[in-house]
Amino acid sequence: MVEIELDGKKVEVPPGSMVMHAAEKAGTYIPHFCYHKKLSIAANCRMCLVDVEKAPKPMPACATPVTQGMIVRTKSDKAIKAQQSVMEFLLINHPLDCPICDQGGECQLQDLAVGYGGSGSRYEEEKRVVFHKDVGPLISMQEMSRCIHCTRCVRFGQEVAGVMELGMIHRGEHAEITTVLGDTVDSELSGNMIDICPVGALTSKPFRYSARTWELSRRKSVSPHDSTGANLIVQVKNHKVMRVVPLENEAVNECWIADRDRFSYEAVNSEDRLTAPMVKQGGEWHTVDWQTALEYVANGLKQVKAEHGAAAIGLLASPHSTLEELALAGALVRGLGSQNIDSRLRHADFSNAAPAGAARWLGMPVASLSNLQRVLVVGSNLRKDHPLFAQRIRQAQRKGAQVNVLGAVDQDWAMPLKNVVLADSAVWVSALAGIAAAVANETGAAAPVAAEVGDAHRAVAKSLLGGEHKAILLGNAAAHHDKAASLLSLANWIAQQTGATVGYLSEAANTVGAQLVDATPGQGGLNAGQMLGGAVKALVLLNTEPAHDSAAGSKGLSSVGMVVTLSPFKTNLDISDVLLPIAPFTETSGSFVNAEGRLQSFHAVVRPLGETRPAWKVIRVLGNLLGLAGFDADSSQAVLASALPGVASGSVVDASRLNNASAAAIDTVPARAEPCVASIYQLDGLVRRAPALQMTADARASLIADEVHA
Secondary structure (H helix, E strand, O other): OEEEEEOOEEEEEOOOOEHHHHHHHHOOOOOOOOOOOOOOOOOOOOOOEEEEOOOOOOEEHHHOEOOOOOEEEOOOHHHHHHHHHHHHHHHHOOOOOHHHOOOOOOOHHHHHHHHHOOOOOOOOOOOOOOOOEEOOOOEEEOOHHHOOOOOHHHHHHHHHHOOOOOEEEOOHHHOEEEOOOOOOOOOOOOOHHHHHOOOOOOEEOOOOOOOOHHHOEEEEEEOOOOOOOOEEEEEEEOOEEEEEEEOOEOOOOEOOOOHHHHHHHHHHHOOOEOOOOEEEEOOEEEEOOHHHHHHHHHHHHHHHHHHHOHHHEEEEEOOOOOHHHHHHHHHHHHHOOOOOEEOOOOOOOOOOOOOOOOEOOOOOOHHHHHHOOEEEEEOOOHHHHOHHHHHHHHHHHHOOOEEEEEEOOOOOOOOOOOEEEEOOHHHHHHHHHHHHHHHHHHHOOOOOOOOOOOHHHHHHHHHHOOOOOEEEEEOHHHHOOOOHHHHHHHHHHHHHHHOOEEEEOOOOOOHHHHHHOOOOOOOOOOOHHHHHOOOOOEEEEEOOOHHHHOOOOOHHHHHOOEEEEEEOEOOOOOOOOEEEEEOOHHHOOEEEEOOOOEEEEEOOOOOOOOOOEOHHHHHHHHHHHOOOOOOOOOOHHHHHHHHOOOOOOOOEOOHHHEOOOOOOOOOOOOOOOOOOOOOOOOOOHHHHOOHHHHOOHHHHHHHHHHHHHO
């Protein structure tokens, strides 16, 4: 450790640290703009100039390495005058539009100008003007004259998002940040540029001019989309969600969130919201009160049970539903005497299940992804399916990790790949078996199954046999594959031979949680594919739209006698008999369990819209009307305590309940169909209804691909 004196206090920091790091450890604030703890050091803004003893001039704290015995003063006259001079230069060309700037109230330049700026300017020349840019539907670059050239956005693109979409051109007063060729900013993490911009140059286009920061209430929440479980701050005004920004959690999402976490809030304010119960009579939809709607559903379920038996009743639940909703949904179905409940809507191989009460999971803590040295990703468009997992693996790659891929098409991963094995999804088992055989050849072990070995397989095998921290990660396409069990068995064999861990990246916010509370068929129960094929007489759809969320679609439901939809939106109109309005994640309390098995609970941030009610309450009342036992919880916390006892919010569930073991035989016969995988902005009902997200390049590309495929 290196010891320095900072403002009279002794501070010890590791060799190679900068003065800024020492100041952070000592709790001393040094003003800065370009420095960011997650980005490389640029030393552009010079706002962090400090007085270093024996140095002839003030030195930038962010770029001055510590030395033994160094004496630093951050509040001496020399340091303060240097910082005031820098602020004067920064304000020469800055426009005087704070009263209408969206950054007003949370602007670093505004805050520091109070402490280090003068009361007036000595410069009378005209301020420079930078022409605005249109970079897409998410980020506004309408006021680039505000830019102070800190290059945070440029470095973020290069180092975190993996795509250098912005850069600086020209020099001096002609310098400006731009996409150079007039392209749009299309990274799936692009919204983070808004957060890290210290001035009002980059702002949120959907939020633009809609509220002032001091008018907003800030409430914690958790992302309901992919399995990262990103922590959020939801900002609210007049019981309406206005903006979503990240809540820092180093163990989960660090200080970043994906664009779908940030902008999907538009859907909760959309005109597509269902605000009152509706019943279909004579082919026409009629709005009714809750009592009428719930009695209609209860009587219908009783009638189906009396005429066809309890086994004719089924429930399909979205894995984006809360743990409490899924637990009560399972209790409802089983209370009626049925085992027909499933949340694996896009799966094709339903045999690939963990033991009852256990779950397939990531196989390691989320934070460990950043420290991998070797990784094999099977069946995942990682960058789009799991943007925050991808950026962690990108961090690992920047530190020297080798990333290997088995996939169907060559995709832009925004990071260098060591080896890529391309194979049609139908023969992924054979391709992975080739890698296993190559590993066997290297280790002298007996291969688990005969397979053809090529150069690409041997290259992946050699990569996996090196390094220390290794993982084989199965993506959404592997989980939904027709031969998912065979892929897992092969992955486990390779992991055993190479010392790697095996994990599922997991599709949805509560894929792991759904398994833990048994939102899967019991003994003799029907799976999602069978229920969607019309094998039941009454079907309850919890927060799901079969036309978008399943491999089978909704065609098979035309023969089902009664379909009940619980959804925040007016959906499933063609197949449903009853629509019950339930609250999205912003209007209900609940919990999600992310890919690593971490339970995270959250509260409602706004009151329910119209007659909307939290789904756990709707299911509880329905259980009461059906005369079922165990439906007396008066809060979501009580439901959680019953469903997952002994697990506190923020903690990881017991390791004995996380299980990726597989004893399935390896079947190399080609699969029958392509895996059903949702594109980045078609994952769930919220992102599908967020206008800004649907105008992005990713959304347009997936729409074109769907049309071609159709």
